[in-house]
Amino acid sequence: MYMTTALTxxxxxxxxxxxxxxxxxxxxxxxxxxxxYRELDPTLNFSPHGMVVLKTEMTFLKEVSVTSDVxxxxxxxxxGNKSLEVTQDVWQEGVRCAVGKTIFCxxxxxxxxxxxxxxxxxxxxxKYRWDEHAN
Amino acid sequence: xxxxxxxxxQLADTNAARHIDHTAIIDWFDRARVYMxxxxxxxxxxxxxxxxxxxxxxxxxxxxxxxxxxEVRTWVTKLGRKSMEVCQDxxxxxxxxxxxxTVVCGFNVDTRTSEPIVDSFRAIxxxxxxxxxxx
Numbered sequence: 001m002y003m004t005t006a007l008t009x010x011x012x013x014x015x016x017x018x019x020x021x022x023x024x025x026x027x028x029x030x031x032x033x034x035x036x037y038r039e040l041d042p043t044l045n046f047s048p049h050g051m052v053v054l055k056t057e058m059t060f061l062k063e064v065s066v067t068s069d070v071x072x073x074x075x076x077x078x079x080g081n082k083s084l085e086v087t088q089d090v091w092q093e094g095v096r097c098a099v100g101k102t103i104f105c106x107x108x109x110x111x112x113x114x115x116x117x118x119x120x121x122x123x124x125x126x127k128y129r130w131d132e133h134a135n
Numbered sequence: 136x137x138x139x140x141x142x143x144x145q146l147a148d149t150n151a152a153r154h155i156d157h158t159a160i161i162d163w164f165d166r167a168r169v170y171m172x173x174x175x176x177x178x179x180x181x182x183x184x185x186x187x188x189x190x191x192x193x194x195x196x197x198x199x200x201x202x203x204x205x206e207v208r209t210w211v212t213k214l215g216r217k218s219m220e221v222c223q224d225x226x227x228x229x230x231x232x233x234x235x236x237t238v239v240c241g242f243n244v245d246t247r248t249s250e251p252i253v254d255s256f257r258a259i260x261x262x263x264x265x266x267x268x269x270x
Contacts, residue, residue: 016179017244022188023165026158044151053157057192063247109152112198 002075002130005032009066020064026056029088029100032072039124048110049118054083055103062097064090070097075130082106082116084125087132137210137265140167144201154198161193164223164235167207171221174259184253187242189218192235199225199232210265217241217251219260222269234269 013024037044040051064070071091078085083105090098106117117125148159172179172186199205206226213220218240225233241252252260 017181017185022191023158023162026161030156030158046152050152052152052198053195055192055194056157056161057190059190060188 001128002073003032003035003128005072005074006069007032007072008069009064011066014066018065020066022058022060025058025060025064025090025098025100028070028072028090029056029058029074029102032074032088033086033102036074036124036128040121046109048108049115049121050107050109051104051117051121052107052114053102054105056100057102058098058100060098062092062095064092064097068093074128075132076125076128077101077131079117079122079125079129082114084117086128136263137208137267138170138263139206139208140170141204141206142166143204144199146201149201154200157193157195160195160199160225160233161191161235163205163207163225164191164193164209164237167209167223168221168237171209171259171263175256181242181244183243183245184250184256185242185244186239186252186256187249189238189240191237194234195232196234197230197232199227203228205232209263210267211260211263212236212265212268214252214257214260214264217249219252222267 007028009020013020015021074088076084077087086102088100089096106115108115142163148155150156209223212222218238221237223235224231241250243250
């Protein structure tokens with residue numbers, strides 16, 4: 001099931017256009033994934049077994065302002081043998097403002113090559129698995 | 136044709152995995168696009184005619200480190216009436232580390248709606264048009 005995290009946008013997230021700059025979203029998405037990283041490895045050493053980002057994609061649907069908090073939902077939308085997709089969306093005042101998809105793969109930091117996702121990691125990802133189109 | 140900028144990574148761009156964090160790479164690509172934005176509007180106020188980012192997709196192909204400068208190439212691959220696509224790649228030590236595609240559309244900052252890309256922006260985008268596309 002997805003996890004919801006509330007965030008307070010900061011003034012430094014805005015740009016000259018007066019809205020939250022798109023770079024802030026990538027930081028937010030990463031920030032709210034931290035509890036999952038901690039579940040995978042409380043030391044965050046990820047040595048030798050870790051995960052790396054292969055691809056990120058963000059779609060911006062509506063401007064976000066700093067005038068109110070945002071809610072970010074995070075879930076695992078695809079879970080394969082070696083890689084997984086995490087989908088996240090940003091909501092403000094009940095409106096869906098952006099969607100981010102991040103593809104990770106298992107990575108061995110000693111051999112510097114990709115590897116299957118370990119069973120321990122998989123158990124954590126299973127907890128956050130959700131299909132937004134299921135209902 | 137593409138233009139090129141050199142960036143010196145800073146230690147804060149790295150993470151505990153001892154490589155450049157993926158959010159820093161998204162940041163660098165935006166930093167490189169600023170040179171084109173400055174040509175379009177030296178004041179960067181973009182009022183009322185501006186551009187808005189619709190989607191950005193980054194493909195991470197190899198780890199980048201803080202050990203050497205990186206080079207970012209930026210060019211325009213698609214130029215439509217209302218939107219355009221900017222492609223960029225990131226090189227370090229002669230190897231491509233990441234690629235990105237960003238779709239931006241004309242945006243009226245006063246009415247907060249999309250609009251056709253104004254001719255003066257189009258002329259700049261045409262300067263950087265290069266038919267080098269990647270999937």
